[in-house]
Amino acid sequence: MRARVLDKILSFFEGPWARLLMFPALAFMGIFILFPLVWSVYLSFTNYRLTGPEAVNYTFVGLKNYLKLFKDSEFLDAIRNSFVFTFLSALVGQTVLGLGLALVARMKEPEGVLGKVLKILKIVTITVVFISWVIPEVVAGYAWISLTETGGFFSTLFMGPAKSFKFEHPMETIIIANIWRGTAFSMILFIAALESIPSYIYEAAEIDGATPWQRFRYVILPLLSGAILVDLILITIWTFGLFTLVYIILGVPFRTMHWTIYVYYKGIDRYNVSLASAASNIMFLIVLALIVSYLVLMRKLRRWG
Amino acid sequence: MSTIRLESITKIFPPNVVAVDNVSLKIEKGEFFVLLGPSGCGKTTTLRIIAGLEKPTRGRVYIDEEDVTDLPPRKRDIAMVFQTWALYPHMKVYDNIAFPLKLRKLPQHEIDRRVREVAKMLRIEELLDRYPKQLSGGQQQRVALARALVRNPRAWLMDEPLSNLDALLRVQMRAELKRLQKELKITTVYVTHDQVEAMTMADRIAVMNRGRVLQVGTPFEVYHNPRTIFVGGFIGSPPMNFVRATFDKVGENYVLRFENVSLTIPSELGKHIENRVGTGSEVVIGIRPEHISLASAEEENAIPGEIYVVEPLGTETILNVKIGETVIKMKVLKELILPVGERVWIKFDLDRIHIFDPKTEEAIV
Ligand SMILES: Nc1ncnc2c1ncn2[C@@H]1O[C@H](COP(=O)(O)OP(=O)(O)O)[C@@H](O)[C@H]1O
Numbered sequence: 001m002r003a004r005v006l007d008k009i010l011s012f013f014e015g016p017w018a019r020l021l022m023f024p025a026l027a028f029m030g031i032f033i034l035f036p037l038v039w040s041v042y043l044s045f046t047n048y049r050l051t052g053p054e055a056v057n058y059t060f061v062g063l064k065n066y067l068k069l070f071k072d073s074e075f076l077d078a079i080r081n082s083f084v085f086t087f088l089s090a091l092v093g094q095t096v097l098g099l100g101l102a103l104v105a106r107m108k109e110p111e112g113v114l115g116k117v118l119k120i121l122k123i124v125t126i127t128v129v130f131i132s133w134v135i136p137e138v139v140a141g142y143a144w145i146s147l148t149e150t151g152g153f154f155s156t157l158f159m160g161p162a163k164s165f166k167f168e169h170p171m172e173t174i175i176i177a178n179i180w181r182g183t184a185f186s187m188i189l190f191i192a193a194l195e196s197i198p199s200y201i202y203e204a205a206e207i208d209g210a211t212p213w214q215r216f217r218y219v220i221l222p223l224l225s226g227a228i229l230v231d232l233i234l235i236t237i238w239t240f241g242l243f244t245l246v247y248i249i250l251g252v253p254f255r256t257m258h259w260t261i262y263v264y265y266k267g268i269d270r271y272n273v274s275l276a277s278a279a280s281n282i283m284f285l286i287v288l289a290l291i292v293s294y295l296v297l298m299r300k301l302r303r304w305g
Numbered sequence: 306m307s308t309i310r311l312e313s314i315t316k317i318f319p320p321n322v323v324a325v326d327n328v329s330l331k332i333e334k335g336e337f338f339v340l341l342g343p344s345g346c347g348k349t350t351t352l353r354i355i356a357g358l359e360k361p362t363r364g365r366v367y368i369d370e371e372d373v374t375d376l377p378p379r380k381r382d383i384a385m386v387f388q389t390w391a392l393y394p395h396m397k398v399y400d401n402i403a404f405p406l407k408l409r410k411l412p413q414h415e416i417d418r419r420v421r422e423v424a425k426m427l428r429i430e431e432l433l434d435r436y437p438k439q440l441s442g443g444q445q446q447r448v449a450l451a452r453a454l455v456r457n458p459r460a461w462l463m464d465e466p467l468s469n470l471d472a473l474l475r476v477q478m479r480a481e482l483k484r485l486q487k488e489l490k491i492t493t494v495y496v497t498h499d500q501v502e503a504m505t506m507a508d509r510i511a512v513m514n515r516g517r518v519l520q521v522g523t524p525f526e527v528y529h530n531p532r533t534i535f536v537g538g539f540i541g542s543p544p545m546n547f548v549r550a551t552f553d554k555v556g557e558n559y560v561l562r563f564e565n566v567s568l569t570i571p572s573e574l575g576k577h578i579e580n581r582v583g584t585g586s587e588v589v590i591g592i593r594p595e596h597i598s599l600a601s602a603e604e605e606n607a608i609p610g611e612i613y614v615v616e617p618l619g620t621e622t623i624l625n626v627k628i629g630e631t632v633i634k635m636k637v638l639k640e641l642i643l644p645v646g647e648r649v650w651i652k653f654d655l656d657r658i659h660i661f662d663p664k665t666e667e668a669i670v
């Protein structure tokens with residue numbers, strides 16, 4: 001009975017009215033994504049600040065903010081470091097490690113005691129990886145501070161008792177922290193993708209005489225290319241845009257380590273919102289270019305679709 | 306050319322599905338060996354055990370008398386056509402077929418020659434540049450077959466490799482495959498549920514049911530000497546007729562009684578049955594449609610009946626004749642249209658009847 005009423009309501013939306021259902025989502029995106037984007041483009045061409053006379057009487061200044069940024073060695077450092085950070089922590093760290101873990105997760109253990117031990121080890125590892133992903137970002141950030149400040153486990157292990165790992169190696173610190181935190185996503189994505197490859201395709205490759213490496217290289221990897229693309233796009237966006245974790249661990253003194261800290265410093269600490277907007281827009285274009293190039297590359301590789 | 310031997314193979318899938326039940330087989334060098342049985346009888350599982358994709362719960366697998374039970378598939382040097390085809394979706398047809406050769410690092414021109422040769426035989430030359438998704442089921446199946454035939458392995462394992470082809474192509478491929486196998490003399494284990502395929506292609510057939518091998522023999526043997534009711538019923542089309550009857554001795558004569566019929570059987574046969582089960586016992590008569598003929602009332606052992614259904618097949622006709630409550634199928638080798646309800650007399654070829662024990666379902670003679 002109730003199902004029939006529901007059917008009636010739903011069938012109303014099957015026709016031209018279906019578009020109406022998109023409205024709430026579109027409105028949400030319009031207000032919270034599209035508007036700030038347009039607004040920040042607009043602001044970046046002005047001299048708007050959060051305080052002072054320019055907070056009220058701001059004027060159009062053309063490309064001045066952009067020119068200023070390209071002369072600012074801190075900003076250029078921040079961009080370069082953001083690339084290093086994203087490349088090493090997300091693309092190399094999370095994707096490769098996530099794929100490795102996913103392959104391990106799917107592997108059949110041998111029979112007997114060794115197999116049982118391996119299985120337990122595997123479950124524990126995956127669980128730990130997963131936990132590091134679901135605990136709050138702020139908590140994760142402070143955990144990494146306590147590990148890498150003077151006297152922390154990492155510091156003591158690598159630097160001795162008197163030094164701080166974080167201060168000596170800020171980039172390494174956030175790379176490791178981000179790999180630790182983000183790998184679970186790639187792992188889950190790849191487990192799901194591997195699950196969708198029918199087992200008889202691996203078997204056919206085995207029969208055809210492929211070694212485990214050849215099966216990976218010629219069968220699994222190409223079949224995963226779609227998932228790899230999705231993974232690369234998402235984690236590139238996320239890592240480039242990552243703020244909380246790196247800000248908590250490093251803070252404003254290390255603003256050249258990641259551009260988001262730089263933008264925060266300029267916009268919130270220094271109140272120069274227009275300059276910060278210009279910096280954000282540059283990064284937006286860079287990320288966009290990266291993603292378009294992934295898509296082009298993948299289209300070349302995946303013609304069998 | 307290799308031999309394959311299965312020694313007491315049992316495969317139990319958890320929790321307790323017995324897919325293969327204590328199967329022992331010896332497949333000879335260069336033999337075309339068919340595993341025949343209904344769906345779910347364990348054919349695929351048996352093949353996968355030979356391939357090494359499945360580990361037997363009990364028993365050993367030998368190739369060329371070497372114990373390969375613990376060897377992974379790639380070290381067994383066998384080629385297999387999967388029931389599900391298992392083509393690589395990201396490779397063009399050409400690369401699908403060439404893949405096993407590339408892994409073996411054959412020279413490029415040799416790979417090209419072999420791929421084109423096998424593609425020509427299977428009539429998929431025009432498809433070499435396509436992806437599997439762009440092919441019909443029958444075409445994909447031929448690509449799967451090509452990927453196995455392109456190699457010269459120790460054995461070919463084929464799991465219903467012609468099932469998706471249309472009737473005409475299937476008949477043609479059957480002949481091509483058999484010719485190629487005889488030419489290259491590669492030991493072949495061929496799985497099918499189609500008894501015609503088994504009869505026409507096999508050197509020997511193993512008939513399977515419920516995980517067990519019921520009988521192994523040449524097509525001639527399994528056709529003429531079925532050891533169980535199941536084998537008799539599974540091989541031949543239309544299938545063997547089974548009639549429950551009582552075996553008795555009247556004076557010096559041995560008789561089989563069913564419905565209102567009393568057949569006097571040759572005394573040789575009668576003595577044999579008497580020795581095995583004794584007089585007065587229940588038996589099952591098995592008689593093939595092609596071993597029943599139309600007769601006249603005066604003939605000895607003629608059985609009265611009436612036409613129930615007539616199935617014309619062109620040069621031959623299947624008559625369904627009702628005797629009491631029993632319907633018997635018989636085959637006459639001509640066009641013959643009889644009205645339903647017409648009274649006829651039929652005659653069993655008593656030299657060709659099979660007698661089974663209804664309890665064990667095994668042949669008595
Ligand atoms: N992986 C599996 N897990 C559980 N049961 C299986 C599995 N594979 C096959 N079976 C069962 O084993 C029996 C034999 O299957 P199969 O060998 O595929 O038969 P066939 O190829 O003769 O149709 C069937 O009852 C089937 O359901």
Ligand SMILES: [Mg+2]
Pocket residue numbers: 345348349350388464
């Ligand atoms: Mg099967």
